[in-house]
Amino acid sequence: MLWGIPAEVNRFFRPVLRDSSKPIRRAVAPMVLALLLAPHYRRLKTIAGMVLGHRVHVATISRRLHNPLWNTRDWYVGLADLSMDEVNAYERKHTSGRKRRIALIIDTTLHASVGEKMENLLEMSTRTDKRRRNTRHHVFVMGIMITESGVRIPLPRRSYYTKEYCKAKGKKYCTQNQLARMMIRDAPVPKDADVTVLYDSAFDTDYIHRECRNRGFREIFPIDPNRNLATTDSPHALAQPGRRVVASTLDWQEDEFETLELEVENEDLALFRRRHVDNLRVKKTFRRYVIAARRANVSKLGSCSIVASYKENPRVELLEGQSDDWRDYRRAIAKDRKKAKKKPSRWHGMVLACTDPTLTAREVVEWYEIRWQIELFFRELKSRLQMRCYVLMRFEAVERYLDLLLMGFLLLEKRRLDDLSSSGQWPKKGDAKAHWRTTDRLRALEAWVQRFNLEYVSKRLQSKRGQAELLRKLSEAPCLVA
Numbered sequence: 001m002l003w004g005i006p007a008e009v010n011r012f013f014r015p016v017l018r019d020s021s022k023p024i025r026r027a028v029a030p031m032v033l034a035l036l037l038a039p040h041y042r043r044l045k046t047i048a049g050m051v052l053g054h055r056v057h058v059a060t061i062s063r064r065l066h067n068p069l070w071n072t073r074d075w076y077v078g079l080a081d082l083s084m085d086e087v088n089a090y091e092r093k094h095t096s097g098r099k100r101r102i103a104l105i106i107d108t109t110l111h112a113s114v115g116e117k118m119e120n121l122l123e124m125s126t127r128t129d130k131r132r133r134n135t136r137h138h139v140f141v142m143g144i145m146i147t148e149s150g151v152r153i154p155l156p157r158r159s160y161y162t163k164e165y166c167k168a169k170g171k172k173y174c175t176q177n178q179l180a181r182m183m184i185r186d187a188p189v190p191k192d193a194d195v196t197v198l199y200d201s202a203f204d205t206d207y208i209h210r211e212c213r214n215r216g217f218r219e220i221f222p223i224d225p226n227r228n229l230a231t232t233d234s235p236h237a238l239a240q241p242g243r244r245v246v247a248s249t250l251d252w253q254e255d256e257f258e259t260l261e262l263e264v265e266n267e268d269l270a271l272f273r274r275r276h277v278d279n280l281r282v283k284k285t286f287r288r289y290v291i292a293a294r295r296a297n298v299s300k301l302g303s304c305s306i307v308a309s310y311k312e313n314p315r316v317e318l319l320e321g322q323s324d325d326w327r328d329y330r331r332a333i334a335k336d337r338k339k340a341k342k343k344p345s346r347w348h349g350m351v352l353a354c355t356d357p358t359l360t361a362r363e364v365v366e367w368y369e370i371r372w373q374i375e376l377f378f379r380e381l382k383s384r385l386q387m388r389c390y391v392l393m394r395f396e397a398v399e400r401y402l403d404l405l406l407m408g409f410l411l412l413e414k415r416r417l418d419d420l421s422s423s424g425q426w427p428k429k430g431d432a433k434a435h436w437r438t439t440d441r442l443r444a445l446e447a448w449v450q451r452f453n454l455e456y457v458s459k460r461l462q463s464k465r466g467q468a469e470l471l472r473k474l475s476e477a478p479c480l481v482a
Contacts, residue, residue: 003456003473005029005054006448012411016078020069027064028075028407030054036408036445038386065397072403077156079410084188086417087151092192094426095148099194103146103272103367104187104217105374106180106199106208108160109381110137111388120165120395138398141179144374145187149427150271150434151417152377154406155183159399181207184215196220198371204353206300209235212355220368223298223306223353230297239299246351249308250330252292257308260289260362268363270429272370274437280430287369288312290326290347293361298353305354307364310347318346380438385409412441415448 009029017025034047044058064070091100113121113136121136143155158179166173174182180203189195197212201222212219213235225246228239264270264285279285290310298304310326318324329347354364382388385405392398419433427434436444460466 003453005033006452009033009411012414013075013079013407015082016075020071024069026054031061031064032404032408032411033449035404036385036411036442037449043389062392062397065392065400066394068396070400072400072407073156076403076406076410079407080153080156081188083151083410083414083417084145084153084190086414087147087149087153088190090417090421091147091149099192100148100190101269102148102189102193102195103269103370103373104143104155104184104189104195104197105146105371106141106143106183106197106203107371107374107378108139108141108176108202109378110139111382111390112137115391118393118395118398120159120162120398122160122162138395139176140402141176141183142374142378143180143183143187144377145189146272146370146373148271149417149420150274151413151420152274152373152409153413154377154409155187157399157402157406158183159395165395177203177205177207181211184208184211184217187215189215189217194218196367198368200371209301209355218354218356218359220352220354220364220371222350227301228299230299230302233297233303235300235302237297237299237302245296245298245306245353248296249292249306249351252294252308254327256292256294257290258292258361260291260365262287262289262366262369264429267366269366269370271427271434272373273435274373274376275435276437276440277430277432277435280435288314289365291361291365293364295357301353301355303357305357305359305361305364307352307354307361308349309352309361309365310349312347313345316346322346376437381405381409384438384442409438412438412445415445416441 009032013029013032014025017028020028031047038046044061047061048056048058110124115121115136118136118138120138122139123134123136139160141158141160145153145155147153160176160179161169161171161173163173165171180199184197187195195215195217197208197217197219199208199219199221201224204221204224204227209219223245225244227245228241229243229245229248230237230239262285264275264280267285275285288311290312291307293305293307296304296306298306310329312326323329324346326347329345329349352364352368354367359367385408387402387405390398390401392401416433416436420427432440457470460470
């Protein structure tokens, strides 16, 4: 429970709320802090009572989420731009004018629901058993920028609207790939940054490739098994019928492959990862690959670096007759993926494409490993920040709820940047504050809030007027929450 709002939090939200009404300016910071500090399982009542000095009736939370004057997406866009400006100022002090590296990761996340009354639900699977309900989801295209110092800036979310919802609300229908293209187009990337866009094979589309070429971004992704080689290095060159890029890697000679062993001490992109301090050990961070690379002309992409990669999973127990030699796992991507997933495999093969042919095979593999950070971001958003807890009928309220959670995540990253800036040095591998996950940052926030509470109570106990104020808040709190 928080007695009031720290001045640092008010300063964080003040620039984007100047044109809003006074009730909104007073309500946003307590709302975001309440979402961050609310315990499991989150309910409207727990959110309404988290900030003692700003406690409200539980129905007020729902009214705020349904209020069209709460332009949460615009507020988040402004906060993300300001946060990126602070990150740029901090990193430019330590990079001596060189180009900084930024990873931009795109992916889709879903929120499952068995309800039928909620708006904009996409039916993903139909049950054959009529006694079981069909699975429906809210779909969001999300992105996250990770800077060279390890700060994560989530991009403003893009909501996927079903065709039925667009028809009912008068909105323009966009596919998930089109939403991802808009996200890349609007990403607040500085000009002095070298950007690498990472995504999975679902986004291997012309929409994405054209936008990345327009902005000068490098792409690394698992190439679609149906993509063909091209006749020239132009993105508009004719494809070679029957010459699949993935299948062609099976003809590469074994002597072209080399073993790559990575762990936290020798990886170049260690600060891009979020790891718990206890996991910064060689045993936890060791990975073994067998990799090879060739330059090739790919249809619709131009000249690319094609990397055939096999990653070992030593925890897989081999079945009788299975081999632990990577050579026995050289095959194209399985056509029947569902059956392939059921069989344990010691080596997992993948063919990556990089639109910058100057990168080595090791650099491509290291960069693509960073794509997993968005999966970690989704897990933190859903479990630790409790995105999955909402039960809201109107989809506009769902979007505002998600925007407020992203504001809270951005506030945690602002605290991370403040910790890095206060040291006056560039973060190093193994630095706890640079590697902290969201759980660690929330614990630090709770400790900060506790110190604020102690200072607040201590200050008011020094005078009779302050003591009366404390008694008044304690006596009125139950009535305000009821």
